[in-house]
Each structure stands twice: as structure tokens, then as C-alpha cells.
Amino acid sequence: MTTSYENWSKEELIARLNLLESQNRARSPNNPPSSKPPKRTYSPLRNPPKREFHFGSYARRKIALKFCYSGWEYNGLAFQSAPTPLPTVESVLFDALVKARLIDPAAGPEGCDWEKCGRTDRGVSAAGQVISLWVRSAKEDRISGLEEDRKTGTDPGSEGLKQVSLSEEEDSSVVEPLDDGFGSLDIDDSEDNLVPRPPSPKGPRPELDYVSILNRILPETIRVLAWSPVAPTFSARFACKYRHYKYFFSSDHLDLTKMQDAASRLLGEHDFRNLCKLDPGKQITIFTRKVLHAEIVPVEDSPGTHVLNLIGTAFLYHQVRHIMAILFLVGRGHEQPAVVNSLLNVSEGLEQPREGEAIEVVSSKPEYQMADALPLMLWDCGYSEQDVHWLTDGYEPLDGKPAKPIEDGRGIYHLLYSIHARSQVFSALNLHFLKAAAAYFPAPWATTSDGTLGVRVGGGVTAEVPLGGGTSRKLSQYVPVLQRKRLDPVELANERWRNGKGFRREQRKAAAGVGYEEDDGGDE
Template identity: 55%
Template sequence: MAYENWSKEDLVARLTLLEAEKEAPRVAITPPPPNPRRLWKTFDFSSYPRRKIALKFCYSGWEYNGLAIQTDPTPLPTVEGVIFDALGKAKLIDPDAGLEGCGWERCGRTDRGVSAGGQVISLWVRSALNNASIASDSPPLPSSKNDIPLVDPEDAFAGLDDDFGSLDDMDIPPPVKAPSKSEHSYTLILNRILPPTIRILAWSPVASDFSARFNCKSRHYKYFFATDNLDISLMREAATRLVGLHDFRNFCKLDPAKQLTTYVRRVMSAEISPVEGSPSGMHVLDLTGSAFLYHQVRHIMAVLFLVGSGLEFPSVVTTLLNVAPNAESDPTLPVVDTKPEYQMADGLPLMLYACHFGAGDLDWQVEEEAAGDADTLSPLGGGLYHQLHSIQARSQIYSTLNAEFLRAAAARHAPPPARLPLSATGFVPDGKTPMNVPLGGAEFRRSAKYVPLLERNRGEHFEVVNERWRLGKGARRDERRKAVEDEGDE
């Protein structure tokens, strides 16, 4: 405030007013009465019934450090970790009980960068129904309150900030006797908490002995790739040789911690086709099998890329599957009982597309946002289809912009000569001229000299790898576990 132009009388009046305010007694301010909803700070999970359900969801793998929760810190969050936190925030599970406390099981594990369009987990969650109304038998919880008829928790949340009500503080009164109404809208509750890169597609009630892992009959993977410098006909011929019951030890990464002694898996179908509606001519490998080994799909794609480049013949797949002499194998084929050294394909284009279960195992339930609440309750607004459509439309804008950048660069920079596939270019590797050997995900290995797969150095036999792990890391792990058990007995 500027006092330069004030008169003497005005300045004296101002000083007198300030002195009066300074000497005035302070009036005690009575705090408002406490909110009765904040008197209950602990949530008694044992007071609510539980039921077992399955959740189907999709996620963008490049945003996460893989699917499975890790005991050690990871540079990126894991998909399961984010979903687990959302379930805990919604008070659908007890986060302090961990994965074991809710019987968490996954259908198929995906690694860092790998996405899913139809991943499935099964677990026990809090239910809005009375125990007698739940089809599957929930195991008794450690409380006699488990059989008390409960008020629908969604009614208890009425008037709070959202449909699951101030869950950060969990200001929920204890349950009172009242008839239950309908089940929680699990997909809506979770999608309002989860980031847009993870979407719950549906939920299903399941039997108490249902397992997302062991009830799964088959898994369907998709691997997307550009057809630049690849002979698709050769790749298709090689892919057909994968179908059937085979030992895939040469198409996976050995994990001694699992102590596997058999690598036999059944591939039900392996087909390569154009991606429907793709303006850039993208193709996809659709691979379906009963179960898959560690990094099996990425190793398969690496070999198919070598075949599509013309650097290997399709018959190399049959040879790599010939791990031991038998009556059905071609006697002219070499036996390859240990894996040649080669780099697996990039994980970005890989997706666990679907998990298939037996008839009657699942009954998927779908809920949609109410029209009036869509813009305020959902992080993206609108129903689930609209949310995912918006994400796709935005990615198409990025793709269009990148195409314009490439077009602008092409006006001043000529594209390099294409030397692959050898079947189309007629190029003969001379050990001097570099080639861009594809690895998927727009990644390449630049090399002038190519060594055929069957002439490369071989890894150790899985029995040797398993034994070394048992005597090393495995033995040390067992010692630590024994020490913990002994401390618990004292």
C-alpha cells in the first residue's frame, strides 16, 4: 500500500487502527465436531464375505517391468503390482495379507515390454453378497462375524466422494444387518483407479477350486512385425514345422531356478497372416499352444526372421527340434541336443492375446459406466470401448506424424540398398558388406558375416545348468530358508 500521498490525519488514523487490531483479544475458534464416518479407521475384512472371481484385463507392456510382482525394486512398476494396489485401495482385498492371502494366480507370465489383450488372474475378493448368495464356497475367515447379513457396502459409501467412498482414509462404518442387493461392479471400481494403460475387460464368478493357471487349456500369442526385407512364404513354411508335440529346448531360455527336466510342449497352430486393416502391411504370427517355455515365442520369432531373411532354410526348424535320435526322426538330420547361440527377438511386438478355458469354467460379466457419470468417474471418460478407441486414435496420430518425418527425410537422404531377403535380392553374403538382420520391433543386428545356426557355438546341456544352480544359488537359497525356519522354532 502506498502512503506517500496520505495526509497526516489519515496516517494517524491508520496507525491507531493497526494498534487496536494488535491489542484485540484473540477469539477462540471451536473446531467442528468430528465426522462420525472418520471414527472407524480400520477395515475389518473378516466382517465381510468373500468370493472367488476371475479378472480378464489388457495392458500396454512397454509401460511396465513385466507382469509379475517382484520382491526386489524394479525400474518400472509391474502390472500385478499396480492391480494389487488398486484392489487394496478399493478394499476388495487385504493388502497386508499379500498375494497368498487372496489366493492370487495368473494364467501366463509376460516379461518386460510384452503386452496382453486377454490376460486372466483368479483370486478371492470381498463380496457385497451374503455368504448364502455366493455360488462358490468361500473358505471361512478367522472371525465369527463371517455369517452376519451385511448392508451392501455401496450403500454405506453413499454421499462420499465417489462410488467406493474416500478409500484413501477408508471412512466406512462397521457393517449392520440389512439384506444384500447386488454384487460389486468390479470392473468399474478397478478401472476408475487403474491407469489407462491397464483396463479390466470383464470379471467372472468361479468355483473355489478354479485356478487361472491350471484350468487354462491353451494360450494364444500374437507377434506383430513389418514385412520389410522378409520372405513371408518362407516364414510360413517354417512356422508349419512348429505344429505338434516337440521338445523346444532349442527355442527357449534355460532357467535353472525352475529345474525343468522336460521341454516338451504342444503347439496347436502357427499361422502368419496380414494384420486386418493395417495400412502399412503389418503381419502377425498367431501361435497357440497348451503352454510355453521361458521366452519361447521370442526365440521362435528370431529363427523365423532368419528364415524370412533367406539366411536359413525353413528346414532349420525341423533340425532344431531334433534333440534326440528316435524312430520317427529323419536319420539324415543332425541331433541338436543343446541350443546354438542366437539372439531372441524383441519383446515389444509380443502380446498374450487370449487364454482359453473349459466350457462352464467362466461366465464373463461386463459393466458399463452410467452416461451421466462417464466424464467424471472414468480417467478417460465414456465406456471402456470409447476409452480404448481414443487411445488407438491418438497412436494413429503419432504414426501419421512419424510418417511425415520420414517423408521429409527421404527428400534429402536416400534409403540404403536392400540386401535382404536373399531369396528376392540375389545378394550373396561376402563377409564385407553389412546386412540388417531383423530382430522384430524395428530392431536390427548389423552384421557383414553370417554364421549359420547349426555351425555356431552351443550352450550347455540343461542337466549341467541345473546341477550347477543346485550346488550354487539353489544351495545358498536353501540354507537361508533353513536359517529362517530355525529362528522361528526358537
């Protein structure tokens, strides 16, 4: 086909000549064609300029998030100011929220009113941990002043809040949430894909799919299970009615009846200073906590495994692991169930002995090792139905229309099922390793001189104290808990810390202009 140039302008003809010359050069033997594709020219439509994300251009709301995590993968739940050998759960979750642009990284956790229900230590897992915070919302009205909302207790999404309209100029610079249900989530961490989106002709959008958004970013060891809209004044910590912990253990060589007897003595309100870790740096003076339920039951579909279900309104630092350590001593026969009453009897007459039993006054904690962290799980955090109703993706349209049907869970169940199935394979393999060893090595269990179960070491039998998670401590001679060395009374330890390390820390804070933050010790 012949091209006619009669009506071409001068500029068009020059551009055409330049194109033909470049093609001739490319065909020349001295210039073999390149295997690389030609470089794309810049197009403002194809390559929009990167724009700063303005959180102030979006509505926000306060929500609660329920999530689970594998504790052995992390250095505990809580943020840490100093470097840690493993990441903390909160830091990983915070980074995911930032990447999804649900919270402003510049404001930090304090800027979104971040609160957790209860701390868990390194190695401790959770199936129902809860945090509350302010996040970006899909609501179409813009709001101003999160700090003002927090001070006045106004819900940024509630009616009556002053709305700020967008000018045409502002509209053109605002990146709206994408229509794929994942807001402005950008998995490749680039802003090139964030393009303006015109208002939906179908009316208000459903709320952001917080569960799916976060689970696409988070590692498999942390899964968001549900979210709930909450009031602006809601606190994940102080609104919690109860915490339910589970401690899993092998029932081999343990008297479960005696362990249950000992556990039942925890019910009610008691002073647990002898059944927790004492940290003078926290300056705790009140150790009274209320246990609502304490029961040992077999674990379904796991022969030989039992679990302590412990439910209370709140817990002290390492309280569950200390309780479990004493229950192991009772189950092995080293202690009688009444030892629990003595440890709770921190002053004369505080606890009443059962018929036929005698208890002691134990005003300061005896030395003993707490149980291992691996088998401990925060199973659930309980809230009033008026405060929290858990939702999954797409359940709460903002225009009051019926919620869309339940979806497939975004693969959460299947993922956790696969992880569980794989762990069963590892369990079977480890069991067969044990059976292979049994052909050459006899079981080490034997009875000690005092009639309790111990293990053979060398030519004799030594006492063994189980600590959970397959760990134990071997002792040449077992010393009853109530006969062991006692730690300093709480009052003395607190005073010594205030006059020493605490005084120096307060001086450093005063010099730096940092205020003192009270810490009640939190949960396990």
C-alpha cells in the same frame, strides 16, 4: 427484531454474551475481519471417527479377472522381491485392489490365493491376461475363516456355509458398501467418507461392480475388461486350456511364404529346449509343449503389418520370442524352413524330415538372439465354459433376479479407442519424418555376396538380422544357426547350478527357515 431473554437459562445467557463480545472484537479497527472462513466445530454426525476396516465382517468369493496392459510401461507382469526400475503389473493391480478394499493388504497375495494364468516379461503386453483370487463380496452374510474355506474347498458364498450373525454392537462399527456401486471405494484415500449404511429395504444387492471399481483407480495402461465367478478350487494357471500369443511385425523384405512354412512345423507336441531361454535356476527338465495353431496373417487396417498367431496349451520361458527370431532368419533368407525341424530334433529320430530335406540332431541350443519384446502380446487365455463365464458390471444379482441391462462399458471402449486414434497420429507423423529423410538419404538396402538382403555400411554391404519392433542386428558375416557354438546340455547346466549357486541358495533358505518352491518356468 428484538430478542427476548426472559426465559433463557444462565448458561444460554453466558453463551450469548460471549458471542456478542466476539462479534464486537471482530468489528474493531484493531481486529480487521479475517478472510478465512470460521473454523467448523466438531460434530459426531459430520465428522465420524475413523474406524478400522474389518475384512472379516464381509463375505468373500473367488473370482477371475481379465485385464489388458501396455507392457512397455512395466517391469513385467509378476511381483518382484527386489526393487525394479519400473513397477510390475501385478504390484499395481494389487495396490488397486487394496485401495478398493477388495483384499486384505496384511494377508498379501498369498492370503487371497492370487494366481496368474501366465507370466509376461518386461516389455510384453497382454489383451487377455487372467488372475484368480478371493475378494470382498456384496453378499450380506458374514463368513469366518478364509483359510478354512480354502482347505475344505467350500465356497464362502455357497449355501450351507455356517453364517455368523452380527450383534448390534458389531453392526454399528461395520462400514457397509456405499450405494454408488463402488463398494467402500474411497478415491481420496481417506476414511472420513465411510459411514454406516442400513440394510437395503429392496433386498439383496447386486454384486460389486468389480470392473468399474478397479478401473477408477488403475492407470490407463491397465484396464480390467471383465470378471467371472469361479469355483473355490479354480486356478487361473492350471484351469487354462490354451494361451494365444500374437507377435506383430513389418513384412518388408521378408518372405512370408517361407515363414509360414517354418511356422507350420511347430504344430503338435515337440521338445522346445532349443527354442526357449534356458535358466538353470528354474531346474526345468521337461521341455515338451503342444502347439495347437501357428499362422501368419496380415493385420486388418494396417498395410504392411503381419502377425504370427501362436496358440498352445502352455509355453516355456521366452519361447515365443525365440520362435519368432528363427522365423525372421527364414524370412530374410538366412535359413531354410527345415531349420525348425532340426532345432526340434533334440535326439536321433525324434523329428522326421520332409521329403527332399535333411535335418540334424541338435541336442543342445545354438547361440542366437531372441526377438524384441515390444511386438509380443498375450492375446487370450482360454477356459472351459463350465469354469468361466465373463461378466461386466452388474450382471450377476445375488438374489437370482434378471441381470440389469448392459451399460456403456464405463468408458473403457472410448478410452482405448482414443488411445488407438492417438497412436495412429504418431504413426503418421513418423512416416512423414521418414519421407522427409528420404529426400536426402537413399534407402540402405542392398544384396550381400551370398544373395541375401543386407544394408550398406561404409563402402560395403553387411548382413542384417531383423529382430522385430524395428530393431535389427548387423553382422559382418552371417553364420548359419546350426554351425554356431552350442550351449551346455540342459542336464549339465542344471547339475552345475545345483552344485553351485543353487546349493548356496538352499543353505541360505534353510538357515532362514524358508521352504523350497518349485518353478516350472512358466510362460513367455
